Amino acid sequence: MGPAAVAVLIILCGAAAEARVPAGHLATRRRDSVPAGVGACALAVAPFGYPCEEHTVTTVDGYILSLQRIPRGRRASGGGGAGQPVLLQHGVLTDGMTWLLSSPEESLAYILADSGFDVWVANNRGTRWSSRHVSLDSSSRRYWDWSWDDLVVNDMPSLVDYIYSHTEQKPHFLGHSMGTLVALAAFSEGRTVDKLKSAALLTPVAYLSHMTTPLGILLAKAFVGELITILGVAEFNPVTPAVASLFKELCRHPGTNCYDLLTDFTGKNYCLNSSAVDVFLQYEPQPTSTKTMVHLAQTFRDGVLSKYDYVWPGVNVEKYGQPDPPAYNMSNIPAGFPLFLSYGGRDELADPGDVGRLLGDLRGHDPGRLTVQYLEQFAHADFVIGTCAKDYVYNHVVSFFNRFN
Numbered sequence: 133m134g135p136a137a138v139a140v141l142i143i144l145c146g147a148a149a150e151a152r153v154p155a156g157h158l159a160t161r162r163r164d165s166v167p168a169g170v171g172a173c174a175l176a177v178a179p180f181g182y183p184c185e186e187h188t189v190t191t192v193d194g195y196i197l198s199l200q201r202i203p204r205g206r207r208a209s210g211g212g213g214a215g216q217p218v219l220l221q222h223g224v225l226t227d228g229m230t231w232l233l234s235s236p237e238e239s240l241a242y243i244l245a246d247s248g249f250d251v252w253v254a255n256n257r258g259t260r261w262s263s264r265h266v267s268l269d270s271s272s273r274r275y276w277d278w279s280w281d282d283l284v285v286n287d288m289p290s291l292v293d294y295i296y297s298h299t300e301q302k303p304h305f306l307g308h309s310m311g312t313l314v315a316l317a318a319f320s321e322g323r324t325v326d327k328l329k330s331a332a333l334l335t336p337v338a339y340l341s342h343m344t345t346p347l348g349i350l351l352a353k354a355f356v357g358e359l360i361t362i363l364g365v366a367e368f369n370p371v372t373p374a375v376a377s378l379f380k381e382l383c384r385h386p387g388t389n390c391y392d393l394l395t396d397f398t399g400k401n402y403c404l405n406s407s408a409v410d411v412f413l414q415y416e417p418q419p420t421s422t423k424t425m426v427h428l429a430q431t432f433r434d435g436v437l438s439k440y441d442y443v444w445p446g447v448n449v450e451k452y453g454q455p456d457p458p459a460y461n462m463s464n465i466p467a468g469f470p471l472f473l474s475y476g477g478r479d480e481l482a483d484p485g486d487v488g489r490l491l492g493d494l495r496g497h498d499p500g501r502l503t504v505q506y507l508e509q510f511a512h513a514d515f516v517i518g519t520c521a522k523d524y525v526y527n528h529v530v531s532f533f534n535r536f537n
Contacts, residue, residue: 217249222516226417287314401514441457470501476515477508
């Protein structure tokens with residue numbers, strides 16, 4: 133069952149494999165031709181005629197994060213001030229390019245900018261434009277010694293503080309998949325809640341126990357620690373031969389369909405066309421830490437949203453003061469904080485059963501501050517690169533943000 137743990141690879145990442153491409157070919161699919169020194173602004177935003185600024189944010193633990201700012205839409209007056217800021221947070225194994233790859237009529241970042249918002253696009257530590265550190269080299273094991281807990285404690289607060297310091301306004305937050313996981317965990321501990329206007333969570337993830345994909349079922353039976361044993365590396369990079377070979381072995385399992393990976397991982401998407409996925413695969417996937425992948429596997433296996441489990445009780449006691457990792461309690465999210473949750477009936481990662489459990493945790497939330505949208509026909513990738521996401525989701529997001537401006 134060892135290689136089954138690689139099923140974590142696509143968990144929460146939005147969409148990371150083209151439907152018609154065998155999984156074993158993933159390492160050769162990304163045609164990443166980004167020239168050295170070229171950032172997302174020059175690569176993706178400026179060609180559409182939008183103003184764009186490159187920013188960097190240094191976290192308390194020394195990671196230097198890239199942040200792109202689209203202060204206004206294409207038709208806005210250059211002399212006017214920027215609107216209400218919005219921070220966009222992608223999922224695991226992708227980066228901020230997720231929000232910038234489709235046309236201005238289909239990409240959420242451009243839709244928000246054209247709706248009068250000041251858009252800030254985050255890039256997680258370890259990804260293409262956030263691979264620097266004040267003292268560590270990204271080729272070292274120490275650089276990759278972090279899990280998504282560190283995004284909760286360090287990265288998200290640093291990004292929110294930076295945006296506030298530059299705009300003197302509390303930003304809205306929007307996340308997809310693992311971006312929602314980090315936000316929910318932060319909110320449950322009281323982090324950043326008082327510094328945000330609201331949060332919109334697309335395919336919200338706090339629990340993973342209801343996943344129905346064949347790969348998810350394999351993952352449930354996998355030994356969580358073996359990714360480190362098999363790979364022997366701290367960086368989890370999907371385009372490396374080591375991970376590609378794990379894909380090939382996983383594809384031998386009965387019940388997996390490696391010629392329809394997107395559906396097998398995310399559910400049957402409603403409005404995702406092949407050209408959108410092909411563009412996506414020119415720039416994604418991106419690396420993350422192996423520790424983050426193990427942490428996601430723990431979340432799936434245990435059915436509880438907890439901090440990283442070091443397995444040895446003594447190490448947990450040293451880290452947390454108790455033999456088991458502390459749980460994140462979703463019911464601790466302040467009842468008056470405005471939340472917009474949108475999820476799909478065909479999503480086999482952020483399964484409706486797991487979202488229902490999260491909504492149960494939020495049953496004490498102020499009804500006037502909680503908006504829930506359920507789209508029966510949508511799956512995981514529809515929310516971020518679906519061609520019809522604007523009509524079904526993004527227009528509602530804009531209305532929600534305007535309501536709480």
